[in-house]
């Protein structure tokens with residue numbers, strides 16, 4: 001249904017195979033949908049195949065549910081094959097409650113490629129609908145193949161058209177994003193526009209059917225309302241997630257280790273905390289680095305450990321006891337910035353990092369809380 005790069009748990013369900021080398025998983029939530037589809041579709045099958053036993057009509061309805069998911073899988077495969085054509089790594093496809101999700105690990109570099117990856121899915125659904133339409137015309141009415149093919153072309157048409165709706169996280173939203181990106185030459189502006197369209201779509205999806213039902217004097221059916229609320233929340237959540245990503249990216253240029261760094265003072269480990277804090281204040285430094293007697297850094301005093309130490313205990317606690325030993329991963333280059341800085345920090349989560357110059361000289365201390373502050377309110 002959508003192409004996105006969410007952080008999902010490592011085991012998304014049952015692994016079904018590797019078409020085109022892309023691992024496909026089916027989430028157990030799919031069974032709920034399969035049961036629901038079988039249950040709602042069976043009366044229609046029974047009406048079209050009046051001389052068949054009830055159990056057969058249930059089987060046909062279930063086969064339809066499976067075929068529908070195969071169509072969704074083909075839709076996702078279309079996204080993935082085009083993405084791979086552009087050299088984008090594809091992690092996997094997961095089929096779940098509301099359809100399918102392709103996890104493509106990098107975004108296309110140009111708006112034209114973004115458009116192509118996004119359009120491939122709905123295009124394939126529409127082609128399947130077309131083929132199904134022609135095939136259903138050739139099959140004799142009142143037979144099981146006709147019932148299945150007819151229903152499949154209709155549902156692929158719905159899947160194709162629904163995904164073309166212009167709002168993130170739907171494919172149409174990604175196509176809109178590509179268009180705005182092309183015109184404004186700014187992918188961030190494209191994301192913002194398409195995400196706000198997505199939020200608008202979510203509202204229309206809930207209000208629209210309700211207003212339509214009320215204006216024609218009908219009682220809105222609970223199952224229709226349930227589906228529209230479910231779809232609308234899926235779209236709203238996806239759009240909001242895209243907005244957040246866009247805002248984070250917009251702040252990336254501010255993310256430079258050098259400008260975020262605090263000045264640090266060097267102290268040896270046996271110095272009492274109170275004394276070290278006095279020296280830091282005097283030097284207008286925001287961090288304390290523990291050095292050995294040769295003056296080389298061996299640890300960083302943890303700010304959270306300092307805050308947790310009561311005022312009256314500070315003269316009696318040594319800085320060494322509140323410091324985290326400097327492993328190589330906690331020493332970062334002062335000229336790191338943006339995504340590379342975040343990657344280095346993610347690789348070794350800590351409250352503080354030592355920043356050094358190329359030659360190894362100490363530049364200062366990077367405090368994780370200062371980095372997080374760049375993204376506050378996002």
Ligand SMILES: [Zn+2]
Pocket residue numbers: 001002003075076079121122163171
């Ligand atoms: Zn799609």
